Amino acid sequence: MLPSGKLDVTYRLVAGVTWSDGKALTSDDVKFTWQFVMKEPTVFSRDGYDRIESIDLPDATTAVVHFDSTYAAFLTLFEHVLPRHVLDGVPDVAKTDYARRPIGTGPFRITEFAAGDHLTMERNPAFRRPGVPLLDGIVFRFIPSRATALLQLKAGEVDAMQGLLESDATEIEKSGDVRLAIGSSSRVFxxxxxxxxxxxxxxxxxxxxxxxxxxxxxxxxxxxxx
Known part of the structure; x- marks a missing residue:
C-alpha cells in the first residue's frame, strides 16, 4: 500500500515451471494475460484487471503489478495465466484449437473436449512435481442437473462432484460410500x-x-x- 492510496503487488513465479507443451512459464505471460484481457472484446469480465495501471518485469519469474487503488482480490486475478507464445497476435482465439484444448501448467493436460458431455485429461509429463499426479487421467462429465449428479455420486457412477449445497451435506454424510470434503478458497465473497x-x-x-x-x-x- 502506497501513501498515494495506490497498491503495488509483487508476484513471484516458481522457477522451472513449464506449460504442458514444454515451453517455460515466465512473468511475461502474466503481463500478456493482463494485456489480453484488456483488449480482447469477447472477455467475460475485466473486473480487477481494469484496476491495473502497469506491470513491470524485473526478471523472468517476477511481475510487479501497479494498481490504481487498493484491491483486496488481487490474489485471484492471475489464477489462470495465458501463454503468450500461443496467443500473441492471434486475431480470433475462439476459432483456434486453443479454445477447445488449452494448455496449462497443472498436473493434467486436455486430450478431448466434447461440448456439453465431457472433458478428458491425461497426466501432464511436464508437471513441476516428479511423480505427481498419481492418476493416469481424469474425466469430467457435464451433468446439467445437480440432483442427477448427486444420484450418480451415490450410485458410484461418478467418483466426485462439486457445487453441493449446504443442505446436501446431511444426506451425503449418511452415505457410508461418500466422503464430504470441505476446502478453503482465496476468493472474496x-x-x-x-x-x-x-x-x-x-x-x-x-x-x-x-x-x-x-x-x-x-x-x-x-x-x-x-
Missing part, C-alpha cells in the same frame, strides 16, 4: 442487503421493514461464518 422497501425499490428513502434496521444487519454479520 460478499453479501449485499436490499435496503429498499419491497415493491418500491426506486425510492431508497423508504427503508426495508427488516433489513432497514442496522441492528438486524449487524446481527446477520455477526452470525455469518467467516
Amino acid at each position: 460478499r453479501l449485499e442487503f436490499n435496503l429498499a422497501k419491497p415493491g418500491n425499490p426506486a425510492d431508497a428513502r423508504v427503508p426495508h421493514p427488516i433489513l432497514g434496521d442496522i441492528a438486524m444487519r449487524h446481527a446477520l454479520a455477526l452470525a455469518t461464518p467467516k
